[in-house]
Amino acid sequence: MTASAQAGQRYTPLEMLARLVAFDTVSDKSNLPLIDFVEDYLAGWGVASVRFPNAAGDKAALFATVGPQDRGGVVLSGHTDVVPVTGQAWSRDPFALHVEDGRAYGRGAVDMKGFVALGLALVPDFLAADLKTPIHLFLSYDEEVTCLGVVDGIAAMGKTTGGKTLPRPRAVIVGEPTSLDICDAHKGVRTFQTSIAGFAAHSSKPQLGASAVHAGALLAAELDHMAEDAKRGLDASGRFDPPYDTVHIGTFHGGIARNILADRSEILWEIRTLPSSDPEAGPTRFAAVSDKVLERMRATAPSSKIETVMTSDVPGLAPEPGSEAERLAMRLSGRNHTIAVAYATEAGHFQQAGLATVVCGPGSIDQAHQPNEYITLEQLQAGETFMRKLMAECQAG
Template sequence: MTASAQAGQRLTPLEMLARLVAFDTVSDRSNLPLIAFVEDYLAGWGVPSRRFPNAAGDKAALFATIGPQDRGGIVLSGHTDVVPVAGQAWSRDPFTLHVAEGRAYGRGAVDMKGFLALALALVPDFLAADLQTPIHLFLSYDEEVTCLGVVDGIAAMGRTLPRPRAVIVGEPTMLDICDAHKGVRTFHTVVRGVAAHSSKPERGASAVHAGALLAAELDRMAEEARARPDRNARFDPPYDTIHVGTFHGGIARNILADRAEMSWEIRTLPASDPQAGPARFAALADKVVARMRRTAPGAAIETAMTSDVPGLAPDPGSEAERLAMRLSGRNHTIAVAYATEAGHFQQAGLPTVVCGPGSIDQAHQPDEYITLDELAAGEAFMRRLMAECRAG
């Protein structure tokens, strides 16, 4: 199968999904071949698009408008990157779509190239519908690692791009309408001590001991958060969570470690202060490094925030919520534990919900899949959107 596009080529949603899955867009790799394919495909239908490249120039987001170019419409937003397949027990090539027993298997099939495939496959129908309200397509990058691939495009909305009326982020929710998710901040801390023989601890400072104190404080913070749940938060669990994912340090039992590193995260409810936990950690780090410097003046503790994904807060009655309810036939909203790019849109003042076909339970798994019935439900959702936008 070739990944190239032909002018005016009509593809079914399943055919489009096969094209998108064929691009290995694991987050540590470039997504530019996929972006070029989509550009060519849209150009073949006379739809111009605009790239928003990253600083390195090896990735890009893409924005396109179908319908009137002089007004804001409805954004369908989805990320092009996928999580790795290394170490997973796939029974088939993860980058070749395989259809069997009512399922379409492939990396990204549900998270979230299925949503993008539906939107792109329906471009010819969107064009033929003579839309009065435009449909904007926004393809991002790096959602699986930082959620920063949307920020440049969002910054252009209302300036060099039209300001949208509403945003639908198509993460898999089984077409339920998510109006709330936690925010997540991730950090990497490096502790620099001074090596010495363990029988003479006054000659150095152990980076492992210092790091253990910091990790223990994060554990205390996690337990305190667990003890004060917000029963009205609709989240599982209904409290902020704090987690140390990696901790490395030391080279031998009888040597004071001169270096330790740990990666950690804080996931906060939308109503929580995302600054509080990191500030408490930083205050303790100052105390710990001061103690280290009694015997090792060169000791240091450095923490860098590696990602900052804002939460999505409920916005009852927003245009995005009312639209998604009409399109999906739902009359309620849900909250999810995972983070998305939706918070960035909301921070920019854009009404935003998360709503897409398929189940998050299949995401990030070996033999990831979306069912053909879920794709069909997603197509019906898109066609109802087209009818709404035709009417204006």
């Protein structure tokens, strides 16, 4: 659909949610059809936007400003990608919104196209309000896999991009589902891929080779030791569950037969750290043990290698009591307290850029990533009330 075809087209939040859910934006696929739709929809209302494509050119983030273009305002940030549905027992087509018994079902309905739909559906009202403080809409990609789809857009804030100067915002609201509670803290997460190359030999003569599986077992044991040691570093705030850093091995593969020294193995693992923890401590410890294991392997197989690559780095979100984002979200939601959550979001990237940031959105994370994912119509309505209060604040300046 072209911009001219969408000129002046209005959608209710539920209608906009249906449009967004209909785009299959599972993270291993392109989100460009959705971005094209949003870009055209905004252009139909005279709102310009800036794209931030990924290196491959098959995905993009989108930034748009409603209201004054010469100052920073409030960012409403949401990701456009969703998790897979393969292997899940859905009752209906996950990419066709279905409304029943006060719930709207569909992949991404709560995580987090519901929040995005609210911001987009209210664009005509934002425009009519003659805002004194702008509202910025920021749609990202790859949140479910790397959280890196937001980085280029954040880096451009306060700078000129494509002939357009993106304002540096005053506050950021990341609309992950919190039931409109205000989250000011979450753990960071780093994921790693460790690849081990040994040298194949008959199992009766291990001195002629080096087993990548044996080496991997030593490294897996070290990760387990790290996990146990981390339990002693309790979170003093008492806000996190569990109240310490965690280390987890997701997959461990290697070997082709019982009687062959494995020449290859691979470990996929992660570390989740409290905002107060040093994110470098775990990887540094693991690297030191890897060096010792490699030395042992090379005693019988000089060509052995161990390589660890960090595949994602999501910074944690640390509390900033009294920040502009926190005060604003409290006024809009009617809450007088903050929460911490176990999952990671893009909020840490905004905070690292020096932007006051909180996580606050409609719906419950308990419904995210599940078959028959849904957002309640009551929460969608509460989210609309939140947005309209934001509009009134920005209208007043």
